[in-house]
């Protein structure tokens with residue numbers, strides 16, 4: 025069998041079987057189909073012949089009946105009406121297709137009247153008539169008439185009585201033919217007056233008198249459909265519709281002369297279209313009766329295709345199915361053969377491959393054995409060279425072998441190990457989760473990697489080992505123990521511990537850093553939650569540390585921090601945590617124990633320990649701190665906010681003058697939030713141009729004239745509204761924002777003053793507040809110089825207001841700085857004088873020009889003798905030192921009066937005017953308003 029394949033995986037043999045089978049089926053089907061057609065044609069031909077013969081017989085029978093009737097007139101002369109009736113009545117009953125028998129009598133013109141009179145016994149007024157169109161009219165006078173005289177049956181045929189047919193060509197033509205042939209003759213199809221629409225013909229035979237004279241003729245009116253149905257019924261074919269018959273008068277199938285048509289198969293009886301297409305035969309037969317030709321058209325009724333081709337269809341179906349089955353069988357047989365061949369081929373290839381592999385395996389095994397020997401040798405050499413050792417254990421995890429240099433590498437004698445389990449000589453292993461996991465791993469016979477544990481070696485020194493192990497099994501799969509390697513990782517561990525310590529501790533002080541602090545805080549909170557005890561978090565911030573750092577150098581700052589760290593540590597219990605958060609900020613975690621309750625004394629103790637004098641170089645230095653305390657859970661602080669709340673409390677402590685401690689309260693949080701809000705808005709205020717300056721006049725008490733003004737900043741915030749300086753100056757100082765803001769104030773105030781000078785409004789002096797941060801800024805002097813240079817303001821018209829606190833820490837550098845400022849030509853004044861240290865000694869060393877008496881003293885001079893005395897003393901002191909004095913916060917005439925009497929030089933206060941926007945202040949100048957002279961009091965010009 026060929027192995028070639030046809031498309032769609034059909035084998036060639038199956039393809040040939042399919043093609044041959046289908047071809048044979050086709051040939052046989054065509055042959056059988058042809059036979060079926062021939063049978064059908066023969067049956068049609070026979071059926072047609074039977075039907076034509078039956079019809080012809082019917083016609084002949086009709087002629088014969090007429091011949092019988094005509095015999096009556098030949099035999100009996102004259103025949104009476106009654107005789108005619110008696111003779112024809114049984115004939116009519118036997119032959120229902122005969123509609124009527126007639127006797128056409130020949131009537132001469134002379135006999136017409138008598139004839140008509142005779143007829144009137146049947147119908148009154150009857151005359152000889154003829155057909156004109158569809159109407160019957162009296163026949164006109166003619167030589168001879170051919171009138172219907174006897175008529176049977178009369179009933180239903182009355183219309184024909186007395187009818188002259190001499191003008192009817194068909195009747196007269198048939199009569200002529202009958203006379204000529206001596207045999208009955210047929211008319212063609214007639215329309216009968218009494219039955220219009222029913223195709224009929226007449227068969228006629230002449231009647232002669234004994235002398236040979238024509239008396240008339242006998243006629244039978246025959247209904248063709250009745251005749252045809254009767255004859256077909258007689259032949260048993262009336263209900264057989266396999267052939268439709270059409271019966272025409274004449275020699276051809278002319279529809280105009282159709283006399284009869286048998287019933288055709290209706291549409292409901294027709295075969296369904298899919299099955300239609302059977303035999304379609306048609307045949308024409310012509311015969312002559314009574315001298316008249318008749319044509320019969322036979323049409324085979326449509327029949328289902330399947331009925332006509334049942335045999336061939338079955339043959340085709342059977343042939344195709346058999347072919348397909350045979351084809352499938354051949355295909356399956358072919359497939360099976362092919363698979364067997366493929367299998368044989370694959371098996372052969374597999375065998376070859378297996379064989380090759382066996383050969384390769386043998387070679388590989390030899391190579392492996394050799395490599396193993398080499399590897400073993402290398403391994404021994406490597407182990408000897410490396411810092412690792414190799415070990416083996418039995419199925420009970422007892423050491424059975426360690427490499428020779430184990431003791432040298434591990435510091436442990438082999439006797440301490442062999443025959444024992446690992447945890448026998450490292451008992452701590454079973455006390456830890458790591459050790460317990462390890463034992464579980466061994467019992468599960470699973471490999472393990474990088475197990476690190478601590479060992480004490482034979483010299484009592486702590487070492488760290490790292491081991492890896494692999495379970496071993498014999499050839500039956502039984503567990504036989506473990507083997508693996510070990511190494512001494514002590515050096516790495518020490519380094520790791522160092523790194524870990526560094527990562528969690530502050531390098532300078534050695535205290536825990538922020539990261540470790542968080543761990544400890546978590547533990548403390550967990551303990552407090554479990555035990556129901558308190559945890560206090562203290563945030564400690566050194567007061568004025570920045571000053572030490574800036575003025576004495578970072579080394580001094582570091583010494584201070586280390587000293588404070590040591591003091592904090594020693595003032596607390598070992599169980600408390602002291603951590604350095606950042607810079608000069610420390611955090612202490614105090615955990616309460618049932619025998620050691622937490623009290624504010626502990627906080628005070630911490631403060632006291634910090635406040636001890638510190639030697640920085642050769643100088644003794646006093647440092648204080650501010651402490652905020654947050655308590656968990658008593659003050660409601662969530663654990664994650666403890667440091668934050670301690671910070672808020674610490675800030676409050678700072679605000680309250682430093683060197684004190686505060687416990688956190690929720691109200692502080694509000695302040696803190698407000699502070700955060702202000703702080704974030706403040707950062708953008710300058711660039712958004714939200715600041716303006718107001719100017720408050722300073723008035724000479726002798727002349728009553730405005731001699732200067734203090735520039736006071738105002739912040740117009742789009743949402744917060746007008747924010748007073750008391751709400752943001754402190755924050756600006758803390759955040760350092762005061763430096764750029766202060767620079768803006770100085771530049772704006774100088775520019776404005778110069779503009780008023782240029783406008784001819786007097787050579788006024790403008791006072792600008794200088795904050796601590798500005799005072800400490802490195803670019804203070806160049807900044808002032810630049811402003812004066814840029815605005816062109818005379819330096820003597822600028823006054824810088826400083827507070828005493830700026831010089832309190834270390835006077836010497838402050839004096840130097842003031843001298844350098846003074847050398848620029850500006851005026852210097854001490855603001856809020858009397859509220860700070862007010863050390864008279866430094867006043868003599870400072871190059872200042874003005875003392876500004878704080879408004880808290882001025883406020884009470886009229887009803888507090890002390891304040892009045894202080895104010896008088898300040899004025900006297902200033903004058904002694906050749907300083908000018910200005911009193912601020914003057915609100916009443918009484919205050920003004922007292923100040924004047926004490927010789928105060930100038931005043932500033934609501935009594936004369938509140939701080940005013942620039943344009944309003946300018947109006948004041950233009951109006952040249954001033955205080956009235958002392959003798960003219962009360963004054964006139966409060967704003």
Ligand SMILES: Nc1nc2c(ncn2[C@@H]2O[C@H](COP(=O)(O)O[C@H]3[C@@H](O)[C@H](n4cnc5c(=O)[nH]c(N)nc54)O[C@@H]3COP(=O)(O)O)[C@@H](O)[C@H]2O)c(=O)[nH]1
Pocket residue numbers: 720734735736737748749750753766769793794795855856879912913914915932933934935939
């Ligand atoms: N570093 C800077 N500090 C500034 C600047 N502008 C203002 N400030 C400081 O803010 C504090 C509050 O100032 P302010 O609300 O403007 O109050 C000043 C006057 O309005 C007020 N004053 C003046 N006369 C009277 C009075 O008769 N009665 C009364 N109750 N208050 C009065 O005193 C404030 C001026 O004080 P002082 O500076 O001490 O002369 C305040 O400390 C400002 O210093 C700035 O630009 N930079």
